[in-house]
Amino acid sequence: MRILHIIQKKQLRGAEVFASQLSQHLLALGHTVRIVSLDDGDANLPFSGGVSSLSVQLKKRFWDRAGWKKLADAILEFEPDVVQANAGDTLKYAVFSKILFRWKAPIIFRNASMVSAYIRSRFAKAFNGFLLKRVTHVASVSEASRADLVKTFPFLEKKTTVIPGGIEEKHYTPIAHDPNDVYLVHVGGFSFEKNHRGLLRIFRDVLSVRPTVRMWLVGDGVLRKEIEAYAQELSIAHALQFQGYQPNVLDYISAARVLLLPSIIEGLPGVVMEAFYVRTVVVANRVGGVGELVESGRTGWLIERDDEKEFAKAVLSALDKPEQTALLTERAHALVREKYMNEFLAKRFEEVYQNVVISKR
Incomplete structure (x- = not known):
C-alpha cells in the first residue's frame, strides 16, 4: 500500500514521534510511506524517508485555502491508498483539502486524547462532528478514548478501532547521581x-x-x-x-x-x-x-x-x-x-488500512 501520514509540525511531541515510528515500521513491512508536516520545525524525527513540510499558515487554519491546496497537491502527486491525520490541525486540513480539491483517498484519524475535554461549546461540537463525519475510520489510542469519542459522536460507533500507542526498543543509560540520593x-x-x-x-x-x-x-x-x-x-x-x-x-x-x-x-x-x-x-x-x-x-x-x-x-x-x-x-x-511494542502495533494499523481499502473498492 501507499500510505501518507500528516503531522502538525516537525517536533518531538508524542503524536509526531509515534507517527514517524509507525511509518518506519510500515516501511519495514514493505509499504510505501510518506510523511508531510503542516508546519515547519527543526526536529529530527525517527523516519528514514524524510519529512516534507507544507509551510502552511496555521493561524489561518479555518480559511487557509492555499494550505489546503498544498496538501491536495502532495496527495495527488503521491496517490496514497490511505491518508492518516495525526492530531493537532491535521484533520481540519485533510477534510477541507479533500472537499475542495476532490482527492479520493480515505482519511484515517488517530484519536490520541479525550475529545470531550476540548469541546466547550455547541459550535465546537458541531464543527468537530462535521470533520469526523468525513473520516472513514478512527484509530483510538485507548478504550477510554474510544468510549469518550463514541459518547460525544455516536455515529462513530461502528468505525472506531482501539490501537494503542507503543514504544520502541531503546538503549538507555541511567543518569549518574549520588547513590544515596533518591x-x-x-x-x-x-x-x-x-x-x-x-x-x-x-x-x-x-x-x-x-x-x-x-x-x-x-x-x-x-x-x-x-x-x-x-x-x-x-x-x-x-x-x-x-x-x-x-x-x-x-x-x-x-x-x-x-x-x-x-x-x-x-x-x-x-x-x-x-x-x-x-x-x-x-x-x-x-x-x-x-x-x-x-x-x-x-x-x-x-x-x-x-x-x-x-x-x-x-x-x-x-x-x-x-x-x-x-x-x-x-x-x-x-x-x-x-x-505495547511498536513493531507489533504497526501490523494492527496495517490491518485497519487493508480493511479500509477493501471496503472502498
Missing part, C-alpha cells in the same frame, strides 16, 4: 493537562516525610516559568531540578525510583509505557486510558483524580516497600513487552 521523575510538557501545580503539591507532601528526596521535571512549555515560581512559593524549589526538553528521557526515568503522573487529561500516555519498559514504578491518576496500563497492586499505583493526599501516600509506599515495588515493575515490564 529521585522521583515527571516527564511532560508544561501544559494544563499535565497538572504541574498538583504535582508540586504532591511532592511537597512527600518531601515533608522524606526531606532528602529530589525530583527531576523533564520537559518544557508555556507554563514552565509559572511552575518555577510556584515551586518557590511552596518552598520546595531546592529539591527540584528543571531539566527542560531532553531527548533521552529513558535515562532519567530509569534512574528514578518513581514516575509521577498526576495529569487531569490523558489518552494513553507513552511515558507510562517507558517507565514499565525500564522497570520504574508508576503512580498515576485514573484519567483517560491510564487505568488500562496501571493497575493498583499489579503494575503500579492508580489514584483517583484530585486525591493529592492519597497520591503522596502512594509515592511514599513505593519508596518504602522495595520488594512489592520490584514485583509490580516486573509485571509492568512483561505487559509492555507483550502488548
Whole structure:
C-alpha cells in the first residue's frame, strides 16, 4: 500500500514521534510511506524517508485555502491508498483539502486524547462532528478514548478501532547521581493537562516525610516559568531540578525510583509505557486510558483524580516497600513487552488500512 501520514509540525511531541515510528515500521513491512508536516520545525524525527513540510499558515487554519491546496497537491502527486491525520490541525486540513480539491483517498484519524475535554461549546461540537463525519475510520489510542469519542459522536460507533500507542526498543543509560540520593521523575510538557501545580503539591507532601528526596521535571512549555515560581512559593524549589526538553528521557526515568503522573487529561500516555519498559514504578491518576496500563497492586499505583493526599501516600509506599515495588515493575515490564511494542502495533494499523481499502473498492 501507499500510505501518507500528516503531522502538525516537525517536533518531538508524542503524536509526531509515534507517527514517524509507525511509518518506519510500515516501511519495514514493505509499504510505501510518506510523511508531510503542516508546519515547519527543526526536529529530527525517527523516519528514514524524510519529512516534507507544507509551510502552511496555521493561524489561518479555518480559511487557509492555499494550505489546503498544498496538501491536495502532495496527495495527488503521491496517490496514497490511505491518508492518516495525526492530531493537532491535521484533520481540519485533510477534510477541507479533500472537499475542495476532490482527492479520493480515505482519511484515517488517530484519536490520541479525550475529545470531550476540548469541546466547550455547541459550535465546537458541531464543527468537530462535521470533520469526523468525513473520516472513514478512527484509530483510538485507548478504550477510554474510544468510549469518550463514541459518547460525544455516536455515529462513530461502528468505525472506531482501539490501537494503542507503543514504544520502541531503546538503549538507555541511567543518569549518574549520588547513590544515596533518591529521585522521583515527571516527564511532560508544561501544559494544563499535565497538572504541574498538583504535582508540586504532591511532592511537597512527600518531601515533608522524606526531606532528602529530589525530583527531576523533564520537559518544557508555556507554563514552565509559572511552575518555577510556584515551586518557590511552596518552598520546595531546592529539591527540584528543571531539566527542560531532553531527548533521552529513558535515562532519567530509569534512574528514578518513581514516575509521577498526576495529569487531569490523558489518552494513553507513552511515558507510562517507558517507565514499565525500564522497570520504574508508576503512580498515576485514573484519567483517560491510564487505568488500562496501571493497575493498583499489579503494575503500579492508580489514584483517583484530585486525591493529592492519597497520591503522596502512594509515592511514599513505593519508596518504602522495595520488594512489592520490584514485583509490580516486573509485571509492568512483561505487559509492555507483550502488548505495547511498536513493531507489533504497526501490523494492527496495517490491518485497519487493508480493511479500509477493501471496503472502498
